Amino acid sequence: MGLLGKFFAKFSRNEFTEADQRDLANVLIESDLGNSLSTKILDAAKTHKGESASSSVRAVLRSSLLDLPRTIKKSPDGPTVILIVGVNGTGKTTSVAKLAQWLITNETDYSQYPQNKKVLLAAADTFRAAAVEQLATWADRLSIPVVTGGTGSDPAAVAFEATARAVEEKFEFLIIDTAGRLHTKSNLMDELSKIQRVVTKNAPIAETLFVLDGTTGQNGIVQAKVFAQTVPLSGLIVTKLDGSARGGVALATEIELQSPIKFIGTGEGATDFSAFDPDSYVDSLLS
Numbered sequence: 001m002g003l004l005g006k007f008f009a010k011f012s013r014n015e016f017t018e019a020d021q022r023d024l025a026n027v028l029i030e031s032d033l034g035n036s037l038s039t040k041i042l043d044a045a046k047t048h049k050g051e052s053a054s055s056s057v058r059a060v061l062r063s064s065l066l067d068l069p070r071t072i073k074k075s076p077d078g079p080t081v082i083l084i085v086g087v088n089g090t091g092k093t094t095s096v097a098k099l100a101q102w103l104i105t106n107e108t109d110y111s112q113y114p115q116n117k118k119v120l121l122a123a124a125d126t127f128r129a130a131a132v133e134q135l136a137t138w139a140d141r142l143s144i145p146v147v148t149g150g151t152g153s154d155p156a157a158v159a160f161e162a163t164a165r166a167v168e169e170k171f172e173f174l175i176i177d178t179a180g181r182l183h184t185k186s187n188l189m190d191e192l193s194k195i196q197r198v199v200t201k202n203a204p205i206a207e208t209l210f211v212l213d214g215t216t217g218q219n220g221i222v223q224a225k226v227f228a229q230t231v232p233l234s235g236l237i238v239t240k241l242d243g244s245a246r247g248g249v250a251l252a253t254e255i256e257l258q259s260p261i262k263f264i265g266t267g268e269g270a271t272d273f274s275a276f277d278p279d280s281y282v283d284s285l286l287s
Helices: 003-009 018-030 035-046 052-064 091-108 127-141 155-168 188-197 219-230 248-257 279-285
Strands: 080-085 121-126 173-178 205-213 233-238 259-266 273-275
Touching: 003 080, 003 248, 035 052, 035 121, 035 248, 052 259, 080 188, 080 219, 091 127, 091 173, 091 205, 091 233, 091 259, 091 273, 121 155, 121 273, 155 173, 155 188, 155 219, 173 188, 188 205, 205 219, 205 248, 219 248, 233 248, 248 259, 248 279, 273 279
Parallel strands: 080 173, 080 205, 121 173, 205 233, 233 259
Antiparallel strands: 259 273
């Protein structure tokens, strides 16, 4: 049960006391919803009594989510290139594989693209041999081709080669995995800009998705903002929502960046990944 759900489960009186307000304020802080949204929720709860307080909070949460498309924006000509970025340890490489599986399952234009030309992967995380091996293992499991480079090779060169292949062989999607990098390392952030530049020599980047750890707290917003200053972010993938009673940082980050949550990861399996459903997400915070 989420923190907000636990609060409202025991709150059914026809009054909202100062003690209740303090308790709710503490819960909102623990839920990682951020100061601005927490204030709106607290104000909404104050103006209602009993069980209707929960309904008013639900309305605030739902209306706070952006009214923007949450589907993958496809390129009209050539491959749809998706760049995946994020910090270390967020489940970025696993999310690349899960997104590939989701695209194969849910994007079904097989009249134009046969099964073996649906998705091409690029292992541009050349800093960690384990990352290349991990993506190659996923690719083999899903029967998806992958472009790799040697450990320590230029990640921009891998991304460039993969984009050229995606264009030449007419793949529908190219997903590029990049190295997890701390947002405080300016040289690594500059490298991300380089990857973006070389890829666009062959094809435009349709999506740049930031992988956000749903358990990371408010630091996740700081991380995402720095990435957004380096490469334009078009959306978010939120991971580890299965193990968090908090998860409010996802909504707070969406609001702060004005960048919609597009997918969520809820487990380790290839199918533990889904398109973001705003109503289900709000329900999870309040249930």
